[in-house]
Amino acid sequence: MKPIMHPASEKMLVAVVNNLPQSLLLTGAIGVGLGEISKYIASLRSVTPTIILPEKDEKIDLDKGIVSVDIMRRLYDETRTKAAGERIFIIDYAERMTGQAQNAFLKLLEEPGDGVYFILVSHSISKLLPTILSRTENLNMRSVSRKQSEELLDKLSVSDVKKRSQLLFMAEGLPAELTRLATNDDYFNKRSSIIRSARELLMGSTYQKMLIAQNYKDDRAATLLLLLDSTKILKKSIIDNPQIETIKRIEKILMAYQRIEENGNIRLCLARMVI
Known part of the structure; x- marks a missing residue:
């Protein structure tokens, strides 16, 4: 196919x-x-x-x-x-x-x-x-277009407006990921949980952020997704309200991503990022 x-x-x-x-x-x-x-x-x-x-x-x-x-x-x-x-x-x-x-x-x-x-x-x-x-x-x-992503969701019979919005936030432009999310409820719930953690990592208290670092310390793949979701949230906020501070936060997250991808200590990298 x-x-x-x-x-x-x-x-x-x-x-x-x-x-x-x-x-x-x-x-x-x-x-x-x-x-x-x-x-x-x-x-x-x-x-x-x-x-x-x-x-x-x-x-x-x-x-x-x-x-x-x-x-x-x-x-x-x-x-x-x-x-x-x-x-x-x-x-x-x-x-x-x-x-x-x-x-x-x-x-x-x-x-x-x-x-x-x-x-x-x-x-x-x-x-x-x-x-x-x-x-x-x-x-x-290259990632596919928004139109191609929408057409894929149509083929996958995703008609619920809220679900479509969630899926496009998670994986717009990524057909393989969109298909997996739309057809695997367990995976969709896991990714939804990571996105909630990403929002908390950005907006929670220092205690909440350190708790996230503790919870993710043994799962490198999930941590990398957590950081990518965090940057995605910040990039969307830049469109509505461009700020230098937001760009600096994205750079800090990407630096942590690189270190963790290179087998750096997950909890330590996350802690350095949020403090």
Whole structure:
């Protein structure tokens, strides 16, 4: 099935597919649907791709797994086997590749097999080695338009005005995230809870803010969403009432986001941000 894409990004994608580079780096905002888009690229080449995902204890783990050097060694062996036609290997969550795994991938690029193509999927390319970035062609997928988001909600039969408003606040422009929120009540409730925490983080007392830091200290993924929601709330307030102080608050939150994304201590980073 064809994923929903911004028209400009779709045009670029078609051009790339017609002349597919050996290594393609697919980037974009979380929730834009990079995983589905990478598989769509393979389908346009009439190829069933092999998908590499993060693992922990030799099992796929999207929350805490990594793409290890052992996974890269298995990939190397697989690319050495002979096969008829093209083969496409999708490395999802490419930013989870360890340093050793990234170096192993570079060696793989030096000796590609015939008809072998790689698609790296990443929302955080700052974690990839500069040498990988220089040897891959980057295709950035833009967030879709408000109209496309509205049309998707129509297709998903979301008619309640309040629910539509909530969904668009959470994930306007992000079709994969919009679909998940609209079709998974548990996930929607979890995200709603995080947004409530984000509002409290911005407007609550110091005690309430420190309590949030305590509550989120063991969940890195939820903390990152908390900070993104906080910046989203502030950005919307800038439209109505532009203030330098608000911009400074956003910068402070983004700095905390970067530190936590780089495995900084969650409670300490949040505490520094709110004090």
